[in-house]
Amino acid sequence: MSKVIVVTSGKGGVGKTTTSASFAAGLAGRGHRTVVIDFDIGLRNLDLVMGCERRVVYDFVNVINEEASLKQALIRDKVDNNLYILPASQTRDKDALTQDKVGKVIGELRENFDYIVCDSPAGIEKGALMAMFFADEALVVTNPEISSVRDSDRILGMLAAKSLRAIEGEEPIKEHLVVTRYSPERVNMGEMLSLDDIRELLGIDLIGVIPESEDVLQASNSGVPVIRNERSKSGQAYQDMVARFLGEEVPMRFLEVEKKGFLSRIFGA
Amino acid sequence: MSIFDYFRRKTAKGTAAIAKERLHIVMAHEHRTTKGPDYLPALKRELMEVISKYVPVSKEDIKVNLERHGDCEILELNIALPEGKEETAAAN
Numbered sequence: 240m241s242k243v244i245v246v247t248s249g250k251g252g253v254g255k256t257t258t259s260a261s262f263a264a265g266l267a268g269r270g271h272r273t274v275v276i277d278f279d280i281g282l283r284n285l286d287l288v289m290g291c292e293r294r295v296v297y298d299f300v301n302v303i304n305e306e307a308s309l310k311q312a313l314i315r316d317k318v319d320n321n322l323y324i325l326p327a328s329q330t331r332d333k334d335a336l337t338q339d340k341v342g343k344v345i346g347e348l349r350e351n352f353d354y355i356v357c358d359s360p361a362g363i364e365k366g367a368l369m370a371m372f373f374a375d376e377a378l379v380v381t382n383p384e385i386s387s388v389r390d391s392d393r394i395l396g397m398l399a400a401k402s403l404r405a406i407e408g409e410e411p412i413k414e415h416l417v418v419t420r421y422s423p424e425r426v427n428m429g430e431m432l433s434l435d436d437i438r439e440l441l442g443i444d445l446i447g448v449i450p451e452s453e454d455v456l457q458a459s460n461s462g463v464p465v466i467r468n469e470r471s472k473s474g475q476a477y478q479d480m481v482a483r484f485l486g487e488e489v490p491m492r493f494l495e496v497e498k499k500g501f502l503s504r505i506f507g508a
Numbered sequence: 509m510s511i512f513d514y515f516r517r518k519t520a521k522g523t524a525a526i527a528k529e530r531l532h533i534v535m536a537h538e539h540r541t542t543k544g545p546d547y548l549p550a551l552k553r554e555l556m557e558v559i560s561k562y563v564p565v566s567k568e569d570i571k572v573n574l575e576r577h578g579d580c581e582i583l584e585l586n587i588a589l590p591e592g593k594e595e596t597a598a599a600n
Contacts, residue, residue, distance in 0.1 A: 385527045385530065385531060388531055389531060389534060389535060389538075392535050392538070393538070396539075426524070429522045429523065429524050429525065430523055430524055431524055432524050432527055432528060433524065436524065436527075436528045440528065440531050440532065440535065
Protein backbone atom coordinates (compact mmCIF):
# COMPACT_ATOMS: atom_id res chain seq x y z
CA MET A 240 0.00 0.00 0.00
CA SER A 241 1.38 3.36 -1.00
CA LYS A 242 1.29 6.30 1.38
CA VAL A 243 0.98 10.01 0.67
CA ILE A 244 2.74 12.25 3.20
CA VAL A 245 2.44 16.03 3.16
CA VAL A 246 5.23 18.15 4.63
CA THR A 247 3.54 21.34 5.76
CA SER A 248 3.83 24.22 8.25
CA GLY A 249 1.81 27.27 7.32
CA LYS A 250 4.73 29.57 7.96
CA GLY A 251 7.48 29.94 5.40
CA GLY A 252 11.16 29.38 6.00
CA VAL A 253 10.81 26.83 8.78
CA GLY A 254 12.37 23.94 6.85
CA LYS A 255 9.63 22.26 4.80
CA THR A 256 11.75 21.76 1.70
CA THR A 257 14.80 20.72 3.71
CA THR A 258 12.63 18.23 5.59
CA SER A 259 10.92 16.97 2.42
CA ALA A 260 14.27 16.38 0.72
CA SER A 261 15.83 14.59 3.68
CA PHE A 262 12.71 12.60 4.53
CA ALA A 263 12.31 11.38 0.95
CA ALA A 264 16.03 10.60 0.63
CA GLY A 265 15.88 8.73 3.94
CA LEU A 266 12.92 6.59 2.88
CA ALA A 267 14.56 5.83 -0.46
CA GLY A 268 17.84 5.07 1.28
CA ARG A 269 16.05 2.36 3.22
CA GLY A 270 14.92 0.71 0.03
CA HIS A 271 11.46 2.21 -0.43
CA ARG A 272 10.46 3.53 -3.81
CA THR A 273 9.84 7.21 -3.10
CA VAL A 274 8.83 10.27 -5.06
CA VAL A 275 8.90 13.83 -3.75
CA ILE A 276 6.65 16.45 -5.36
CA ASP A 277 7.23 20.19 -5.18
CA PHE A 278 3.82 21.87 -4.81
CA ASP A 279 5.24 25.39 -4.67
CA ILE A 280 4.12 26.38 -8.16
CA GLY A 281 5.96 29.44 -9.42
CA LEU A 282 8.63 29.25 -6.72
CA ARG A 283 10.28 25.91 -7.18
CA ASN A 284 13.19 25.18 -4.90
CA LEU A 285 13.12 21.48 -4.14
CA ASP A 286 15.18 20.91 -7.30
CA LEU A 287 17.99 23.06 -5.86
CA VAL A 288 17.92 21.37 -2.47
CA MET A 289 17.98 17.97 -4.19
CA GLY A 290 20.69 19.08 -6.61
CA CYS A 291 18.79 18.30 -9.81
CA GLU A 292 17.99 21.84 -11.03
CA ARG A 293 19.87 21.38 -14.29
CA ARG A 294 18.01 18.25 -15.20
CA VAL A 295 14.50 19.73 -15.08
CA VAL A 296 12.87 19.38 -18.50
CA TYR A 297 9.19 18.97 -17.73
CA ASP A 298 7.41 19.79 -14.48
CA PHE A 299 4.31 19.07 -12.40
CA VAL A 300 2.16 21.57 -14.33
CA ASN A 301 3.20 20.04 -17.67
CA VAL A 302 1.96 16.70 -16.35
CA ILE A 303 -1.25 18.26 -15.01
CA ASN A 304 -1.93 19.84 -18.41
CA GLU A 305 -1.02 16.61 -20.19
CA GLU A 306 1.83 18.25 -22.06
CA ALA A 307 4.21 15.61 -20.75
CA SER A 308 3.86 12.16 -19.25
CA LEU A 309 4.80 11.47 -15.64
CA LYS A 310 7.64 9.34 -16.90
CA GLN A 311 9.04 12.28 -18.83
CA ALA A 312 8.74 14.70 -15.92
CA LEU A 313 10.08 12.53 -13.09
CA ILE A 314 13.78 13.11 -12.40
CA ARG A 315 15.72 10.22 -10.95
CA ASP A 316 18.00 11.15 -8.08
CA LYS A 317 21.67 11.20 -9.00
CA VAL A 318 22.72 8.67 -6.37
CA ASP A 319 19.62 6.74 -5.33
CA ASN A 320 17.65 4.75 -7.89
CA ASN A 321 14.68 4.51 -5.52
CA LEU A 322 14.22 8.27 -5.39
CA TYR A 323 12.43 10.49 -7.90
CA ILE A 324 11.65 14.20 -7.93
CA LEU A 325 8.67 15.88 -9.57
CA PRO A 326 9.62 19.56 -9.78
CA ALA A 327 7.18 22.46 -9.60
CA SER A 328 6.88 24.74 -12.58
CA GLN A 329 8.67 28.03 -12.35
CA THR A 330 6.43 30.11 -14.61
CA ARG A 331 2.82 28.96 -14.60
CA ASP A 332 0.26 30.14 -12.15
CA LYS A 333 -0.99 27.95 -9.35
CA ASP A 334 -4.54 27.81 -10.66
CA ALA A 335 -3.29 24.96 -12.81
CA LEU A 336 -3.64 22.69 -9.79
CA THR A 337 -7.17 21.39 -9.57
CA GLN A 338 -8.35 18.69 -7.25
CA ASP A 339 -9.26 16.29 -10.05
CA LYS A 340 -6.03 16.70 -11.93
CA VAL A 341 -3.79 16.49 -8.88
CA GLY A 342 -5.78 13.44 -7.78
CA LYS A 343 -5.16 11.78 -11.10
CA VAL A 344 -1.38 12.34 -10.88
CA ILE A 345 -1.28 11.11 -7.26
CA GLY A 346 -3.31 8.05 -8.29
CA GLU A 347 -0.82 7.23 -11.01
CA LEU A 348 2.11 7.71 -8.63
CA ARG A 349 0.46 5.42 -6.07
CA GLU A 350 0.73 2.57 -8.56
CA ASN A 351 4.49 2.95 -8.86
CA PHE A 352 5.75 4.20 -5.51
CA ASP A 353 5.66 3.19 -1.85
CA TYR A 354 5.84 6.77 -0.57
CA ILE A 355 4.70 10.02 -2.15
CA VAL A 356 6.08 13.03 -0.29
CA CYS A 357 4.30 16.33 -0.99
CA ASP A 358 6.38 19.42 -0.24
CA SER A 359 3.77 22.08 0.53
CA PRO A 360 4.19 25.79 -0.20
CA ALA A 361 3.88 28.21 2.71
CA GLY A 362 0.54 29.83 3.42
CA ILE A 363 -2.99 28.48 3.43
CA GLU A 364 -3.84 29.11 -0.20
CA LYS A 365 -4.65 26.69 -2.98
CA GLY A 366 -1.14 25.22 -3.37
CA ALA A 367 -0.98 24.32 0.30
CA LEU A 368 -4.52 22.90 0.20
CA MET A 369 -3.71 20.78 -2.84
CA ALA A 370 -0.52 19.48 -1.21
CA MET A 371 -2.44 18.27 1.85
CA PHE A 372 -5.69 17.18 0.19
CA PHE A 373 -4.75 13.59 -0.67
CA ALA A 374 -2.47 13.00 2.32
CA ASP A 375 -2.59 9.93 4.54
CA GLU A 376 -0.06 11.35 6.98
CA ALA A 377 1.41 14.78 7.66
CA LEU A 378 4.74 16.06 8.90
CA VAL A 379 4.04 19.41 10.54
CA VAL A 380 7.34 21.30 10.53
CA THR A 381 7.56 23.81 13.38
CA ASN A 382 10.27 26.11 14.71
CA PRO A 383 10.37 26.77 18.46
CA GLU A 384 9.11 30.24 17.78
CA ILE A 385 5.81 31.95 18.47
CA SER A 386 4.55 32.61 14.92
CA SER A 387 5.57 29.19 13.65
CA VAL A 388 3.65 27.43 16.45
CA ARG A 389 0.54 29.46 15.79
CA ASP A 390 0.68 28.80 12.05
CA SER A 391 1.20 25.08 12.64
CA ASP A 392 -1.93 25.15 14.78
CA ARG A 393 -3.88 26.68 11.89
CA ILE A 394 -2.54 24.04 9.52
CA LEU A 395 -3.59 21.28 11.93
CA GLY A 396 -7.09 22.70 11.84
CA MET A 397 -7.06 22.57 8.05
CA LEU A 398 -5.73 19.02 7.93
CA ALA A 399 -8.63 18.02 10.14
CA ALA A 400 -11.25 19.82 8.05
CA LYS A 401 -10.18 20.25 4.44
CA SER A 402 -8.47 17.02 3.44
CA LEU A 403 -10.05 14.24 1.42
CA ARG A 404 -9.98 12.01 4.48
CA ALA A 405 -11.87 14.63 6.47
CA ILE A 406 -14.44 15.23 3.75
CA GLU A 407 -15.07 11.54 3.12
CA GLY A 408 -15.26 10.88 6.85
CA GLU A 409 -12.39 8.40 6.75
CA GLU A 410 -9.83 7.89 9.45
CA PRO A 411 -8.16 11.30 9.93
CA ILE A 412 -4.70 12.18 8.63
CA LYS A 413 -2.01 10.96 11.01
CA GLU A 414 -0.16 14.07 12.16
CA HIS A 415 3.47 14.11 13.24
CA LEU A 416 5.35 17.03 14.74
CA VAL A 417 8.83 17.83 13.44
CA VAL A 418 10.62 20.53 15.41
CA THR A 419 13.44 22.11 13.43
CA ARG A 420 16.14 24.64 14.35
CA TYR A 421 16.01 23.51 17.95
CA SER A 422 18.64 24.96 20.24
CA PRO A 423 18.93 23.27 23.67
CA GLU A 424 21.18 26.08 24.90
CA ARG A 425 18.54 28.70 24.31
CA VAL A 426 15.80 26.49 25.77
CA ASN A 427 17.87 26.10 28.93
CA MET A 428 18.22 29.84 29.18
CA GLY A 429 14.46 30.23 28.95
CA GLU A 430 14.72 32.05 25.65
CA MET A 431 13.16 29.43 23.43
CA LEU A 432 9.98 27.38 23.65
CA SER A 433 10.85 23.86 24.79
CA LEU A 434 9.74 20.62 23.15
CA ASP A 435 7.27 20.07 25.97
CA ASP A 436 5.82 23.55 25.44
CA ILE A 437 5.35 22.94 21.71
CA ARG A 438 3.89 19.48 22.20
CA GLU A 439 1.51 20.77 24.81
CA LEU A 440 0.38 23.68 22.62
CA LEU A 441 -0.10 21.67 19.43
CA GLY A 442 -1.18 18.38 21.00
CA ILE A 443 0.36 16.04 18.43
CA ASP A 444 3.04 13.36 18.65
CA LEU A 445 6.65 14.31 18.13
CA ILE A 446 8.45 12.34 15.42
CA GLY A 447 11.70 14.27 15.19
CA VAL A 448 13.77 17.12 16.55
CA ILE A 449 16.34 18.61 14.22
CA PRO A 450 18.95 20.69 16.03
CA GLU A 451 19.97 24.08 14.69
CA SER A 452 23.05 23.45 12.60
CA GLU A 453 25.13 25.11 9.94
CA ASP A 454 25.22 21.79 8.09
CA VAL A 455 21.70 22.45 6.78
CA LEU A 456 22.80 25.55 4.87
CA GLN A 457 25.93 23.78 3.63
CA ALA A 458 23.84 20.86 2.42
CA SER A 459 21.45 23.03 0.43
CA ASN A 460 24.40 25.06 -0.91
CA SER A 461 25.74 21.88 -2.43
CA GLY A 462 22.41 20.32 -3.41
CA VAL A 463 22.73 17.21 -1.25
CA PRO A 464 19.96 16.47 1.29
CA VAL A 465 21.47 16.93 4.77
CA ILE A 466 20.39 13.41 5.76
CA ARG A 467 23.20 12.11 3.54
CA ASN A 468 25.77 13.87 5.72
CA GLU A 469 26.40 11.12 8.23
CA ARG A 470 28.60 13.28 10.43
CA SER A 471 26.01 16.01 10.77
CA LYS A 472 23.77 16.05 13.82
CA SER A 473 20.92 17.36 11.69
CA GLY A 474 21.50 14.54 9.23
CA GLN A 475 21.47 11.99 12.04
CA ALA A 476 18.34 13.52 13.53
CA TYR A 477 16.61 13.15 10.14
CA GLN A 478 17.76 9.50 9.96
CA ASP A 479 16.18 8.94 13.38
CA MET A 480 12.98 10.63 12.21
CA VAL A 481 12.73 8.36 9.17
CA ALA A 482 13.32 5.29 11.35
CA ARG A 483 10.53 6.38 13.70
CA PHE A 484 8.24 7.00 10.77
CA LEU A 485 8.86 3.42 9.66
CA GLY A 486 7.92 2.17 13.12
CA GLU A 487 11.28 1.73 14.78
CA GLU A 488 11.76 2.87 18.34
CA VAL A 489 14.60 5.35 18.41
CA PRO A 490 15.27 7.64 21.38
CA MET A 491 15.38 11.38 20.74
CA ARG A 492 18.91 12.79 20.51
CA PHE A 493 20.53 16.20 20.64
CA LEU A 494 18.09 17.54 23.22
CA GLU A 495 20.68 18.36 25.84
CA VAL A 496 23.26 21.10 25.92
CA GLU A 497 26.66 19.81 24.88
CA LYS A 498 29.34 19.97 27.49
CA LYS A 499 31.84 22.61 26.53
CA GLY A 500 35.51 22.76 27.36
CA PHE A 501 36.73 25.13 30.04
CA LEU A 502 38.25 27.68 27.68
CA SER A 503 35.30 27.89 25.31
CA ARG A 504 33.03 28.27 28.29
CA ILE A 505 34.95 31.31 29.48
CA PHE A 506 35.65 32.98 26.18
CA GLY A 507 32.76 31.82 23.99
CA ALA A 508 32.74 29.22 21.27
CA MET B 509 27.96 32.05 25.40
CA SER B 510 30.87 33.59 27.17
CA ILE B 511 31.48 35.45 30.38
CA PHE B 512 30.62 38.63 28.49
CA ASP B 513 27.08 37.41 27.85
CA TYR B 514 26.51 36.50 31.44
CA PHE B 515 24.88 39.73 32.60
CA ARG B 516 22.95 40.29 29.42
CA ARG B 517 21.42 36.86 29.73
CA LYS B 518 19.78 37.67 33.04
CA THR B 519 17.48 40.20 31.47
CA ALA B 520 16.37 37.95 28.63
CA LYS B 521 15.43 35.09 30.94
CA GLY B 522 11.91 33.81 30.77
CA THR B 523 10.68 35.14 27.46
CA ALA B 524 9.85 31.56 26.41
CA ALA B 525 7.31 31.43 29.24
CA ILE B 526 5.75 34.65 27.98
CA ALA B 527 5.59 33.21 24.46
CA LYS B 528 3.86 30.08 25.72
CA GLU B 529 1.31 32.05 27.70
CA ARG B 530 0.52 34.30 24.73
CA LEU B 531 0.19 31.33 22.41
CA HIS B 532 -2.19 29.60 24.83
CA ILE B 533 -4.48 32.59 24.80
CA VAL B 534 -4.39 33.39 21.09
CA MET B 535 -4.77 29.75 20.02
CA ALA B 536 -7.71 29.17 22.34
CA HIS B 537 -9.36 32.24 20.84
CA GLU B 538 -8.67 31.08 17.29
CA HIS B 539 -10.06 27.64 18.00
CA ARG B 540 -13.32 29.25 19.05
CA THR B 541 -13.58 31.57 16.07
CA THR B 542 -12.24 29.45 13.21
CA LYS B 543 -13.71 26.11 14.17
CA GLY B 544 -17.15 27.05 12.79
CA PRO B 545 -18.53 24.87 10.03
CA ASP B 546 -17.18 25.48 6.54
CA TYR B 547 -20.57 26.17 5.05
CA LEU B 548 -21.10 29.46 6.92
CA PRO B 549 -19.43 31.72 4.32
CA ALA B 550 -21.21 29.94 1.45
CA LEU B 551 -24.52 30.05 3.29
CA LYS B 552 -24.07 33.74 3.85
CA ARG B 553 -23.26 34.32 0.19
CA GLU B 554 -26.27 32.39 -1.06
CA LEU B 555 -28.59 34.10 1.42
CA MET B 556 -27.30 37.39 0.09
CA GLU B 557 -28.16 36.35 -3.45
CA VAL B 558 -31.68 35.31 -2.54
CA ILE B 559 -32.44 38.33 -0.38
CA SER B 560 -30.99 40.81 -2.83
CA LYS B 561 -33.42 39.50 -5.44
CA TYR B 562 -36.22 41.10 -3.44
CA VAL B 563 -34.60 43.75 -1.28
CA PRO B 564 -31.49 45.80 -1.98
CA VAL B 565 -29.17 44.81 0.87
CA SER B 566 -25.41 44.88 1.09
CA LYS B 567 -23.04 42.31 2.48
CA GLU B 568 -22.58 44.15 5.74
CA ASP B 569 -26.32 44.05 6.42
CA ILE B 570 -26.35 40.30 6.89
CA LYS B 571 -24.91 38.71 10.00
CA VAL B 572 -24.78 34.94 10.27
CA ASN B 573 -23.85 33.46 13.62
CA LEU B 574 -23.69 29.95 14.90
CA GLU B 575 -23.71 29.52 18.62
CA ARG B 576 -23.62 26.48 20.77
CA HIS B 577 -25.72 26.30 23.92
CA GLY B 578 -25.16 22.97 25.57
CA ASP B 579 -26.48 20.32 23.22
CA CYS B 580 -28.20 22.59 20.77
CA GLU B 581 -26.73 24.83 18.13
CA ILE B 582 -28.45 28.06 17.23
CA LEU B 583 -28.08 29.53 13.79
CA GLU B 584 -28.90 33.19 13.92
CA LEU B 585 -29.49 35.35 10.88
CA ASN B 586 -29.65 39.04 11.35
CA ILE B 587 -30.62 41.07 8.32
CA ALA B 588 -30.77 44.83 8.46
CA LEU B 589 -33.26 46.00 5.84
CA PRO B 590 -32.53 49.28 4.07
CA GLU B 591 -35.54 51.13 5.52
CA GLY B 592 -33.99 50.64 8.91
CA LYS B 593 -36.30 47.80 9.95
CA GLU B 594 -34.65 44.72 11.31
CA GLU B 595 -35.72 41.18 10.91
CA THR B 596 -34.35 38.34 12.87
CA ALA B 597 -34.85 34.70 12.17
CA ALA B 598 -33.66 31.89 14.35
CA ALA B 599 -33.51 28.26 13.46
CA ASN B 600 -32.01 25.13 14.80
